[in-house]
Amino acid sequence: MYLVTCTHVDLDFVVSFLSQFFSHPLLCHYTTVKRVFRYLARTCTTFLVHTRRLSMDIPLLITGYSDTYYASCRDTHYCISGYVFLLNGCAIFWLLKNQNSVSIPTTESEYMALATTGRQALWYINGLSQLSFTIPVELKANNTSSSNVAKNPINHPKTKYIDISYHFTKEQLILKSYTLSYVPTGENLTDILMKGLLSVLPKRHTQGLGLTE
Numbered sequence: 001m002y003l004v005t006c007t008h009v010d011l012d013f014v015v016s017f018l019s020q021f022f023s024h025p026l027l028c029h030y031t032t033v034k035r036v037f038r039y040l041a042r043t044c045t046t047f048l049v050h051t052r053r054l055s056m057d058i059p060l061l062i063t064g065y066s067d068t069y070y071a072s073c074r075d076t077h078y079c080i081s082g083y084v085f086l087l088n089g090c091a092i093f094w095l096l097k098n099q100n101s102v103s104i105p106t107t108e109s110e111y112m113a114l115a116t117t118g119r120q121a122l123w124y125i126n127g128l129s130q131l132s133f134t135i136p137v138e139l140k141a142n143n144t145s146s147s148n149v150a151k152n153p154i155n156h157p158k159t160k161y162i163d164i165s166y167h168f169t170k171e172q173l174i175l176k177s178y179t180l181s182y183v184p185t186g187e188n189l190t191d192i193l194m195k196g197l198l199s200v201l202p203k204r205h206t207q208g209l210g211l212t213e
Contacts, residue, residue: 003040007047009084009094010206011036012193016096045213046206050090062087062124062137065183066117067190068109081113082193083120090210093120096193110146111166114139114180118169121178137178139169142185150180 004015014036021029053060062085069080084094097116121137128135141147150169173180191197192205 008040008043008211009048009091009209010192010202010211011039012094012096013195046211048090048210049212050087050210053088060088060133060135062092062121062135064117064121064137064139064178065188065190066110066114066139066141067188067194068106068113068143069194079109079112080194081109081116082190083113083117084190084193084209085120085124086189086210089208094190094193095120107143107145107149110141110143111149111169114141114146114150115166115168117141118172118178122172125177139178139180140183140188141180142183142188144182147180147182 001015001019004011014032018029018032018036064083064085066081066083069082080096080098082094082096085092095116117139121139124135125137150173152170169180172178185191186201187208189205189208192202192209197205
């Protein structure tokens with residue numbers, strides 16, 4: 001857990017999943033834990049690298065990636081929301097958590113995750129403003145439907161069942177607190193926090209998060 005919260009963002013999913021079976025682990029969980037230790041042995045020299053700005057002319061940029069693992073829990077059918085924030089290409093904060101309610105369409109679950117990401121983005125904006133920094137924040141999501149709902153200033157009848165608290169993103173986009181753009185699913189860095197990926201994607205995502213040797 002220390003590695004996940006400090007340096008190894010790429011282990012967030014597997015550690016969070018295995019933590020659910022502490023009370024009654026099976027052989028398959030033990031085997032997975034050994035695989036995690038073997039992975040750590042191979043990547044013990046990998047860490048997050050924040051490069052120093054050589055010139056004040058180089059702008060700072062905070063990028064937030066938002067995503068949802070739809071109905072991932074077989075018991076509660078809750079979705080998992082996740083986000084990761086990067087400062088000039090290196091991860092500074094990431095989070096993976098279950099949503100508080102069951103979402104019927106994927107658009108709703110993605111929209112709920114986007115609201116959670118937007119609140120964290122506003123926290124950065126407010127905190128940096130107190131330090132006299134004005135750094136642009138860009139959010140990225142791979143679901144066009146939820147992005148369209150967020151960018152539409154009018155509440156559509158089909159979205160009236162979505163709790164009003166999740167319209168936070170829409171309000172902040174109107175205020176131009178941050179921007180929202182589309183990112184292809186294969187390039188959404190939050191995917192590595194939510195599910196097991198094919199062998200090519202984890203390496204691509206870890207490099208995108210700023211993990212280098």
